Amino acid sequence: MPEIIFRTENITKVYDTGEVKVYALAGVDLELFKGELTVLLGPSGSGKSTLLNILGGLDHATEGRVWFDNTELTKMTDRGLTKYRRDHVGFVFQFYNLVPSLTARENVQLVTDVAADPMPADEALGLVGLGDRMDHFPSEMSGGEQQRVAIARAIAKRPQILLCDEPTGALDSTTGVQVLEVLRDINERFGTTTVVITHNAEIQRMAHRVIFFQDGKISETRINSERLAPSEIVW
Amino acid sequence: MQAIDRKLFRDFQRLWLQAIAIAVVLSCGVAILLTSVGMFVALSETRTAYYERNRFADVFAHTVRAPLSLVSEIAQIDGVAGVEARISGTAILDIPGRTRTAVGRILSYPEKTNPVLNLPLLIQGRFPDPAVTSEIVVNAPFAEANNFRPGDSFSANLRGQKRSFTIVGAVQSPEFVYTIGPGAMMPDNEAFGIIWMSERAAAAAFDMTGAFNEVALSFATGTNTASVIDALDDLLEPFGGLGAYDRTDHQSDAFLEAELSQLKGMAAILPPVFFAIAGFLVSMVMSRIIALERSEIGLMKAIGYSNTEVCLHYLMLAGLIALVGVLIGWVAGTILARSLAVQYATFFNFPYVIFHVSYWVYAAAGLAGLATTSLGALQAALKAARLAPAIAMQPPAPPRFKRSLIDEAMTKARLAQSTIMILRSLLRWPVRSLLTSLGLALAVASVIASIFINDALDEIVDLTFYQTNRQDAMLLFAEDIPETVLEEVRNLPGVLQAESQQFHAAILRKGHLSKRVAIDSRRPGADLSRVLDIEGRPLDVPPGGILLSRRLAGQLGVHAGDTLQAEFLTGRRETYSLTVTGLVDQLLGLGAYMDLEYLNALFRQAPRLSTVNVTLDENQIDDLHRAIKDIPRLTGIIEMNVNRRAFQDTIEQNIVVMNSIYISIAIMITVGVSYNAARIQLSERARELASLRILGFGRGEVSYILIGEMMLIALIAQPIGWLIGAWIASAMTNAFTSDLYAIPLVLKPHIFAIGSLVVLSATLGSVLIVRRRLDRLDLVSVMKTRE
Known part of the structure; x- marks a missing residue:
């Protein structure tokens, strides 16, 4: 049994708009394990992204507790969370979120400039197969390439965890598969704990563990005994 | 260079036009501060050194x-x-x-x-x-x-x-x-x-x-x-x-002192206005940048940049704008200071000039520019710092609109939808609209407050030379001499008309207040040198007392009907109690007037004079000059038309320079404000306007929204600008009032028109430059932009 890296205890997240209270998370208990690739599945508004943001230290839970290794994230100040993100977490977003005024290499350097023990930006871009596109601006790259830059940026700091929110959501299936292959490669090569949010049920088949969300709660957790390679996934 | 700094420079490159527009406004503040403080220090140091050494x-x-x-x-x-x-x-x-x-x-x-x-x-x-x-x-x-x-x-x-x-x-x-x-x-x-x-x-x-x-x-x-x-x-x-x-x-020292206090006034009034406008523009532009870069801010935070680093990143962008503004200001200020120094060199006779601007003045002006810009950016930068990363990654909530009475009025007025869009946008951001208006109003005011001086000086020239002093020349005599000399003067070549006048040095005292003046006396009905009230009506000085200009009366604390002590320093040097028979509003000097006959009676003397006012036959002026060179006891001649020409020439030279400076300043402010405001509007509305184009609106109709909103703001600015301009003009006339003169507050309709014309055309020009971007709007890509 691998070590636990994340543990949550009854976390809730309530958005109070004044007139109504919306429960994005309604009491979630979960455990994630070191080196695993976990897929979070569920319809829009089921609380996946909210959970991911809380795990990544981007957002605070309304109630409940979250531990990363043996550190309680829910007790951390904003400053502590910033350091936590800087040292441990890599993010990949649906819309890549590259800085348009920076080239691929510079977008990665944005991270390597502040991380404690980063790999060179060139190496990170080489890992995602963009060694020859390093000096291109985002506007000069395809969506798949941009997403791979985003992944390179996320892994350049050698994070312990990689959090991906709909990484293939804006991509066609061919480029989507390329991106998933990179994610799986990183996960296997570096043992980086990876959490992937997706709408796409097929992607679950590449995960070690699949967690289903419904109405702000975990409805089911499943462990895959057999995993497919991304190239075997069709959507 | 770190990647985040590279982002900073590229952002700056992308914004360069807007940045320059702001930087130029800032540079005006820096340049004026540099010039006025620099010259103040230089002039006073030179004076101190010169006075001390000599x-x-x-x-x-x-x-x-x-x-x-x-x-x-x-x-x-x-x-x-x-x-x-x-x-x-x-x-x-x-x-x-x-x-x-x-x-x-x-x-x-x-x-x-x-x-x-x-x-x-x-x-x-x-x-x-x-x-x-x-x-x-x-x-x-x-x-x-x-x-x-x-x-x-x-x-x-x-x-x-x-x-x-x-x-x-x-x-x-x-x-x-x-x-x-x-x-x-x-x-x-x-x-x-x-x-x-x-x-x-x-x-x-x-x-x-x-x-x-x-x-x-x-x-x-x-x-x-x-x-x-x-x-x-x-x-x-x-x-x-x-x-x-x-x-x-x-x-001599009083004139130097007046120049110094004018420099001090310039340093205190103008730079803060420019700094405030630059600060406002920076705040407006930075707010918009932060709105646009919302997701980038989220990203920076997600990958571990701290709130302080994010805040500093945006402050540094403002800092770059300030840097450009300060550099331009330093260069412009140095040139301005140098040209002012040249002007001083011709006006004031110093043997040596310490007319260099000290480094600390540069540093202080630079710091002031940097500080105001940072202050302008601070709110936006703090907002970026405070933005929670998870929220920053999401698109912002659409602005809230609520129906109000105004909306109902607009519906009832059956305004076109595009007009409603314009009006609603003004009402959605009332503070911003008002501040933008205020910026343009200040531009209008700067035109009014500078060019009203033309009319004021015209009035001075008219009252002084054409109404009060109508003589062609004044002949000055060494001391009081019998009035019989008038006859001799009348016989001089070219003299058409001659009238006597007397000046007596005296100290007027009332309680603990006293003032040294020259008491001016003439015969009733004198036609060449007259006492006029501020409306230009000639007054005869009532016998049996003294008539004072209102400014002098104010300094002595006396009112009409009061009695004061007049200690004459000439003649028998006697002191008399005189009744203040009236007060007269005047532009120049601290006038004190007495009736010549009353004065002669008081002095128990036969009629005397110290000055003869004459009108001359232009063709015989050379003969007159030849003749008076040999008249004993004549100590001087003042030719009024030479005086008048010198006065008008100096003023005209200065006014052309000053007017061009102030109108340029107004244009710079206007372009700075309206160009940035229009760019921000375009950026906020790009999606909206592209949607309208897709729905079939023509370029003209879409441009109407952009231009209409900016011009409406500019129109609202006009009356505000007129008021501020009139207020500044009146403050200036008060500030410039000294023992020597008062500047009349003359506000003719055409100066308001000029102010409005300058600002409205500069606004239109700026917004038209921004409008060209509408033509280049890529409809498809705009619609794809997330946000």
């Missing part, structure tokens, strides 16, 4: 004739460190090759030692040989204007004796940094000069052997000026003392 006196006094033995008594006054007594007089000069007369102020130069005080500084040649009474030195500007070289000579009419003098040198003196002839309004170095001659020559010319008629004192530090002045007045009183005064009443 021992400019602290107190001055004139008397009719005092024995030299009095000097040792004066030296014994408590606190007096140095005494310099000398002989002074005025003479009409006959300069070869010059038809018109020039006037010289003659001063004696000690024979054995150097002067103790008011040391002239030799610029050229040498000082006069005491044994050669025909040798003189003249002030350098007079020598320069008349092309005098050592060895040149001219003659002077010294109390009826025509004497020839040889120039042996040119000097400058701390007493004559600013030289203006008697009765003149502007310096005329060609027609008025200062002449130093040996004591012996001066004594012979003015019948002053063993006597003096001018004394200057210096103090030990910490001396009470008032008590020294009182003691000196007491000592001089039996010898016809005309009242001692300190540096504040010294003509």
Whole structure:
């Protein structure tokens, strides 16, 4: 049994708009394990992204507790969370979120400039197969390439965890598969704990563990005994 | 260079036009601060150094004739460190090759030692040989204007004796940094000069052997000026003392002081306005950038940049704008300071000039620019810092609109949807719309507040030269002489009309307040020199009292009907209780008027005069000049049209420069405000406008929304600008009011029109530049932009 890296205890997240209270998370208990690739599945508004943001230290839970290794994230100040993100977490977003005024290499350097023990930006871009596109601006790259830059940026700091929110959501299936292959490669090569949010049920088949969300709660957790390679996934 | 810094520079490159527009406004503030503070420091340092090195006196006094033995008594006054007594007089000069007369102020130069005080500084040649009474030195500007070289000579009419003098040198003196002839309004170095001659020559010319008629004192530090002045007045009183005064009443120093306080005023009023506008523009632009870069901010935070780093990143962007503004301001300020220094060099006669702007002034102006820009950016940068990363990654919630009474009114008015869009956008961000309006209003105000001066000065010229002083020339006599001389003047060539006038130095006292004035008296019905009220109505001075200008009455704390003490320093030197028979509003001077006949009766004397006002036949002016060069006791002639021309020329030169500066400033402010406002609007509305284009709106219809909103804001700015402009103009007229003059507040409709025209056209120009971007709007990509 691998070590636990994340543990949550009854976390809730309530958005109070004044007139109504919306429960994005309604009491979630979960455990994630070191080196695993976990897929979070569920319809829009089921609380996946909210959970991911809380795990990544981007957002605070309304109630409940979250531990990363043996550190309680829910007790951390904003400053502590910033350091936590800087040292441990890599993010990949649906819309890549590259800085348009920076080239691929510079977008990665944005991270390597502040991380404690980063790999060179060139190496990170080489890992995602963009060694020859390093000096291109985002506007000069395809969506798949941009997403791979985003992944390179996320892994350049050698994070312990990689959090991906709909990484293939804006991509066609061919480029989507390329991106998933990179994610799986990183996960296997570096043992980086990876959490992937997706709408796409097929992607679950590449995960070690699949967690289903419904109405702000975990409805089911499943462990895959057999995993497919991304190239075997069709959507 | 770190990646985040590279982002900073690329963002700056992308925003360069907007950044420059702001930077230019900021640079105006920096440049003006640099110029005014720099020149203030330079001018006052130069003055201090010059006064110190050449021992400019602290107190001055004139008397009719005092024995030299009095000097040792004066030296014994408590606190007096140095005494310099000398002989002074005025003479009409006959300069070869010059038809018109020039006037010289003659001063004696000690024979054995150097002067103790008011040391002239030799610029050229040498000082006069005491044994050669025909040798003189003249002030350098007079020598320069008349092309005098050592060895040149001219003659002077010294109390009826025509004497020839040889120039042996040119000097400058701390007493004559600013030289203006008697009765003149502007310096005329060609027609008025200062002449130093040996004591012996001066004594012979003015019948002053063993006597003096001018004394200057210096103090030990910490001396009470008032008590020294009182003691000196007491000592001089039996010898016809005309009242001692300190540096504040010294003509040359008073002009320098006025210039210094104008620089101080400029430093205090203008730069803050520019800094405020630049700060506002930065705040407006930074808010928009932060709105646009919302997801990038989220990203930076997600990958571990701290709130402080994010905040600093945006502050540095503002810092870059400030840097450009400060650099432009430094360059412009240096050029401006240099041109002002050149102007000072022609206006003020300093032997050396410490006209460099110190490094600390550069540093202070730069820091002030940087600080205001940062302050403007701070709110937006803090907002970026505070933005929670998870929220920043999501698109912002659409702005909330609520139906209000105004909406119902708009619906009822059946306005076009595009007009409703314009109005609603103004109402959605009322503070921003109002501040933008205020920025443009300040531009309007800056035009109004500068060009109203033209009309004000026109009014001054009209009232002074065409209404009050209608004579062509004034003939000045050495002392009060019988009015019978009027007949002789009438017989001079070219004189058409002659009227007498008397001036008497007097101290007016009311309670503890007192003021040294020249009491002006003339015959009732005098037609050439008249007393006018502010509306231009001629007044006859009521006999049996004194008529005061309102400014003078204010300084003495008297009202019509009050009684004051008039201590005459001329004639029998008697003191009379006079009733203030009326107050008159006037633009120039501190007028005090008495009826000539009443004055003669009071003095128990036959009619006398000290000045004759004449009108002249233009064709005989040269003959007149030839004739008066030989009239004894005539000490000077003031030609009003020369005066008028000099005054108008100086003003016109200054006004053209000042108007161009202020109109450029207004345009810069307008472009800075409206270009940025329009760019922000376009960026906020790009999606909306592209949608309209997709729905089939034409370019013109879409442009209408962009241009319409900006022009509406500009229109709203007009009345605000008129009000602010009128207010600043009135504040300026108050600030410029001194003992010497008041600026009338003349606000004619055309200056408001000019202000509005300048600002509205600059706004239209700026918004049209932004409008071109509408043509380049890529409809498809805009629709794809997430947000």
